[in-house]
Amino acid sequence: MRTLTHLQRLEAESIHILREVVAETERPVMLYSIGKDSAVMLHLARKAFHPARLPFPLLHVDTTWKFREMYAMREQVARSEGVELLVHRNPEALALGVNPFTHGSAVHTDVWKTQGLRQALDRYGFDAAFGGARRDEEKSRAKERILSFRNAQHHWDPKNQRPELWNLYNARKHRGESIRVFPLSNWTELDVWQYIHQENIPIVSLYFAKERPVVERDGALIMVDDERMPLAPGERPMLRKVRFRTLGCYPLTGAVESEADTLPAIIREMLLSRSSERQGRVIDRDANASMEKKKQEGYF
Amino acid sequence: MASSDSIRDDVIGYLRAHARKSLLRFIACGSVDDGKSSVIGRLLYEAKSVFEDQLAVLEEESRRIGTTGGKLDFALLLDGLSAEREQGITIDVAYRFFSTEKRKFIVADTPGHEQYTRNMVTGASTADAAVILVDARKGVLTQTRRHSYIVAMLGIRHVALAINKMDLVGYSEQRFAEIRRDYLEFAGRIGLEDVACLPISALEGDNVTAPSPRTPWFRGPTLIEYLETVEVDEDRMQRAPLRMPVQWVNRPDQDFRGFAGRLVSGILRRGEPVRINPAGTQSVVTRIVTRDGDLDEAVAGQSVTVTLRDEIDVSRGDVISAPDSPPGSADEFEAVVVWMHAQPMLRGRSYLMKIGAKTVGATVSPIKYRINVNTLERLAATRLDLNEVGVCGLELDRPIAFDPYAENRATGAFILIDRMTNDTVGGGMLRFALRRSQNVHWQAVDVDQGARTRLNGHRPCVLWFTGLSGAGKSTIANLVEKRLHARGVHTYLLDGDNVRHGLNKDLGFTDADRVENVRRVAEVAKLMVDAGLVVLVSFISPFRSERRMARGLVGEGEFLEVFVDTPLEIAEGRDVKGLYRKARAGQLRNFTGIDSPYEAPERPELRIDTTKVGAEAAALEIVAELERRTLIAAE
Numbered sequence: 001m002r003t004l005t006h007l008q009r010l011e012a013e014s015i016h017i018l019r020e021v022v023a024e025t026e027r028p029v030m031l032y033s034i035g036k037d038s039a040v041m042l043h044l045a046r047k048a049f050h051p052a053r054l055p056f057p058l059l060h061v062d063t064t065w066k067f068r069e070m071y072a073m074r075e076q077v078a079r080s081e082g083v084e085l086l087v088h089r090n091p092e093a094l095a096l097g098v099n100p101f102t103h104g105s106a107v108h109t110d111v112w113k114t115q116g117l118r119q120a121l122d123r124y125g126f127d128a129a130f131g132g133a134r135r136d137e138e139k140s141r142a143k144e145r146i147l148s149f150r151n152a153q154h155h156w157d158p159k160n161q162r163p164e165l166w167n168l169y170n171a172r173k174h175r176g177e178s179i180r181v182f183p184l185s186n187w188t189e190l191d192v193w194q195y196i197h198q199e200n201i202p203i204v205s206l207y208f209a210k211e212r213p214v215v216e217r218d219g220a221l222i223m224v225d226d227e228r229m230p231l232a233p234g235e236r237p238m239l240r241k242v243r244f245r246t247l248g249c250y251p252l253t254g255a256v257e258s259e260a261d262t263l264p265a266i267i268r269e270m271l272l273s274r275s276s277e278r279q280g281r282v283i284d285r286d287a288n289a290s291m292e293k294k295k296q297e298g299y300f
Numbered sequence: 301m302a303s304s305d306s307i308r309d310d311v312i313g314y315l316r317a318h319a320r321k322s323l324l325r326f327i328a329c330g331s332v333d334d335g336k337s338s339v340i341g342r343l344l345y346e347a348k349s350v351f352e353d354q355l356a357v358l359e360e361e362s363r364r365i366g367t368t369g370g371k372l373d374f375a376l377l378l379d380g381l382s383a384e385r386e387q388g389i390t391i392d393v394a395y396r397f398f399s400t401e402k403r404k405f406i407v408a409d410t411p412g413h414e415q416y417t418r419n420m421v422t423g424a425s426t427a428d429a430a431v432i433l434v435d436a437r438k439g440v441l442t443q444t445r446r447h448s449y450i451v452a453m454l455g456i457r458h459v460a461l462a463i464n465k466m467d468l469v470g471y472s473e474q475r476f477a478e479i480r481r482d483y484l485e486f487a488g489r490i491g492l493e494d495v496a497c498l499p500i501s502a503l504e505g506d507n508v509t510a511p512s513p514r515t516p517w518f519r520g521p522t523l524i525e526y527l528e529t530v531e532v533d534e535d536r537m538q539r540a541p542l543r544m545p546v547q548w549v550n551r552p553d554q555d556f557r558g559f560a561g562r563l564v565s566g567i568l569r570r571g572e573p574v575r576i577n578p579a580g581t582q583s584v585v586t587r588i589v590t591r592d593g594d595l596d597e598a599v600a601g602q603s604v605t606v607t608l609r610d611e612i613d614v615s616r617g618d619v620i621s622a623p624d625s626p627p628g629s630a631d632e633f634e635a636v637v638v639w640m641h642a643q644p645m646l647r648g649r650s651y652l653m654k655i656g657a658k659t660v661g662a663t664v665s666p667i668k669y670r671i672n673v674n675t676l677e678r679l680a681a682t683r684l685d686l687n688e689v690g691v692c693g694l695e696l697d698r699p700i701a702f703d704p705y706a707e708n709r710a711t712g713a714f715i716l717i718d719r720m721t722n723d724t725v726g727g728g729m730l731r732f733a734l735r736r737s738q739n740v741h742w743q744a745v746d747v748d749q750g751a752r753t754r755l756n757g758h759r760p761c762v763l764w765f766t767g768l769s770g771a772g773k774s775t776i777a778n779l780v781e782k783r784l785h786a787r788g789v790h791t792y793l794l795d796g797d798n799v800r801h802g803l804n805k806d807l808g809f810t811d812a813d814r815v816e817n818v819r820r821v822a823e824v825a826k827l828m829v830d831a832g833l834v835v836l837v838s839f840i841s842p843f844r845s846e847r848r849m850a851r852g853l854v855g856e857g858e859f860l861e862v863f864v865d866t867p868l869e870i871a872e873g874r875d876v877k878g879l880y881r882k883a884r885a886g887q888l889r890n891f892t893g894i895d896s897p898y899e900a901p902e903r904p905e906l907r908i909d910t911t912k913v914g915a916e917a918a919a920l921e922i923v924a925e926l927e928r929r930t931l932i933a934a935e
Contacts, residue, residue, distance in 0.1 A: 001538050004601045006323035006404040009534070015603035016562045023616055023657070048560070050591035050605070052552035135395050142394040161392070163418055163640050165425040165727040166713045167562075168654050172722040186406055188397045197315060204885040268311040 067272030331432025542566030617658030
């Protein structure tokens with residue numbers, strides 16, 4: 001008898017989910033956010049459908065405020081074998097120049113990400129969207145199904161979720177309705193890092209510690225990634241050796257001071273660290289249970 | 301429970317060790333009062349799966365809304381959704397993660413109170429083991445028995461009975477022994493064979509992760525030791541016969557045709573013969589393809605892509621097995637069903653059934669009995685309501701490959717899906733195939749429908765009139781029949797009221813009886829169509845699913861749904877039979893339109909708006925439609 005390791009079982013389960021959804025839906029898409037979870041999900045998708053090409057495109061819902069290194073990574077992935085990558089930017093947000101500084105993080109996230117995602121799904125008629133969210137990230141995620149059903153307005157009703165029994169996923173829906181699919185539901189942050197290490201998956205260099213120009217705001221270290229970042233009078237970017245545990249829009253993503261510049265060092269730091277991953281995300285702190293509210297409105 | 305020093309000194313060594321960890325899924329059952337959330341919270345805390353920022357929130361919330369008098373209230377770690385936080389109860393299944401040196405764990409955290417059987421079944425369906433909590437002061441309760449019964453029903457083989465709050469009974473060995481004896485007696489009756497009873501205190505930490513000095517009389521494992529060593533179900537399934545449901549046919553080009561799927565049991569080896577089920581065709585495995593290179597063998601739990609030597613027909617939903625130990629094949633079953641929807645399961649109603657990667661139509665044949673999960677009593681039933689468990693027959697629209705659930709959870713489990721709403725309405729476990737389907741063969745006859753059509757000079761069909769009571773169905777149907785008869789068309793009119801005097805006189809007006817009423821009439825209509833007649837059915841038939849069932853019984857183009865569309869206030873205003881008046885007065889229950897729903901057709905072949913068209917004109921329109929469809933000859 002050969003006992004599968006926990007990573008082998010997680011991998012096999014994710015592949016099973018990817019295949020079920022591709023077999024049962026008409027027009028699936030994979031949300032690609034350029035972060036480590038997306039990298040793992042893309043890697044799993046390549047395994048699931050090998051030797052065929054990916055049977056769905058990748059979609060990046062852009063805000064124009066990501067780190068420059070993330071855009072570089074995105075272009076690298078777009079050029080890789082068998083990948084079709086779509087980029088959507090909310091045209092209204094673009095016209096209005098929505099940004100986290102003048103509009104605040106809540107409006108910025110809602111307009112670019114929540115509205116942008118809904119626009120993109122409607123525009124291309126996608127009826128299933130894979131996302132890299134994990135149940136260990138946040139309390140309200142712990143109860144979301146692997147296949148999470150959304151009505152035609154993209155709303156999530158946490159009180160009325162379909163029961164999900166065994167590994168039997170019900171992907172049936174009416175025209176106009178869609179499902180969000182989370183193949184990494186049962187992975188933890190540590191699993192993701194171990195898997196990246198084991199499989200040698202390329203990730204954005206922002207995860208590795210390096211001297212970067214940062215300013216300190218409300219207790220968070222924010223990287224000054226380009227000239228659009230307004231500085232307060234007297235505020236000067238300092239070079240600090242930092243890395244990011246999670247990636248998003250650079251003005252909304254806190255860095256942590258770190259010496260970890262290799263994968264094992266990152267994993268060591270993670271194992272010894274005493275704060276959770278989402279702490280670096282400014283958007284989660286807006287209100288208690290804010291993630292749940294955003295998801296009901298159509299956020300991933 | 302990683303040691304910080306070893307990580308600091310040798311992270312590579314740590315990674316290597318942790319790469320070998322296995323994965324166990326378990327379900328924790330019990331109520332808020334049993335301290336279930338506290339046990340899980342304690343496990344997460346001891347496994348260092350709680351971060352400092354979460355701990356800070358926990359400390360703050362423990363002070364503010366905690367129930368443990370200043371100590372950390374671990375239960376607060378687990379509440380997810382804001383609605384239930386306010387209520388102070390857990391309302392759904394939540395999944396938690398932690399790991400030790402030996403294993404990663406996924407905990408399904410499910411609520412303990414009465415009305416949520418469906419959540420517990422959901423959590424138990426993927427579990428390798430169960431931890432059932434009891435309060436040492438209260439012992440084995442009705443709820444404990446219910447949880448245990450569901451655990452046994454879902455085929456979980458390993459159960460830990462965690463007798464919690466031992467601190468509140470003075471760590472009494474005698475109390476522990478009493479509860480243990482009570483429980484083992486019950487467990488034996490429901491077929492749970494591997495039970496470990498553990499005396500713990502989640503609040504004080506006794507026997508959760510470390511042996512307690514306060515229970516020197518206890519020689520068994522701590523809860524975490526138990527979880528680290530109990531057998532993972534997938535390991536056991538490697539010893540079972542090979543089953544691989546095909547999920548997806550991988551066909552990138554003309555040269556490659558692979559069958560992608562996950563092995564649910566057994567071992568698949570390159571070069572060995574396999575059988576495709578239910579077709580029964582055979583071939584040989586030529587390659588086991590993965591992106592990391594071909595494999596010589598794959599074991600239960602792995603997702604792979606297989607190529608075969610022969611060009612045989614294999615599609616999604618088929619099951620690959622070894623030729624000498626194939627799954628069964630049948631289209632009629634006895635099954636245990638757990639109902640999960642507010643709309644009840646009714647005898648005669650048709651649902652979609654998903655089993656493995658296959659989805660088929662399934663009609664509920666007699667419900668044998670309902671099980672009271674508290675007392676294990678069998679009760680007579682014609683329907684299953686939300687959170688009820690019952691045993692019933694299921695007739696499928698085609699044969700499937702299957703194993704009894706007791707032998708293989710993956711090839712014996714199914715979900716039922718509502719055809720209209722697409723909701724998952726039930727879950728079930730196949731017990732065995734009913735042999736009736738194989739013994740009562742269809743008798744082929746020489747004079748068939750085609751021969752009768754030629755003799756009659758017209759084609760047969762069903763004209764199904766549906767609408768509210770008093771809508772004018774019978775009046776219009778009667779006029780149509782007269783016109784057809786005058787043209788030499790062979791007809792028969794089945795009227796709702798008339799049929800209830802004979803064929804269906806044993807049926808009342810509950811939802812279940814209405815379904816059966818329509819089912820019988822639909823079957824009679826089908827026979828009459830086979831006899832070559834134009835059958836006019838005049839029935840309120842309020843439910844879409846039964847009208848769809850009736851449609852499915854006859855051939856394509858042989859079913860015309862005629863929606864006699866009369867608004868309720870007009871039908872009620874006419875009240876030819878005085879029934880609305882009685883219903884409004886409460887003398888008549890389950891009356892369609894008043895206290896029982898009418899589901900209007902979405903796409904009827906004909907819609908008669910009786911506020912605009914009279915009965916004679918409607919009859920002409922219907923006859924013209926039959927001509928247009930060449931069911932009868934034009935005059």
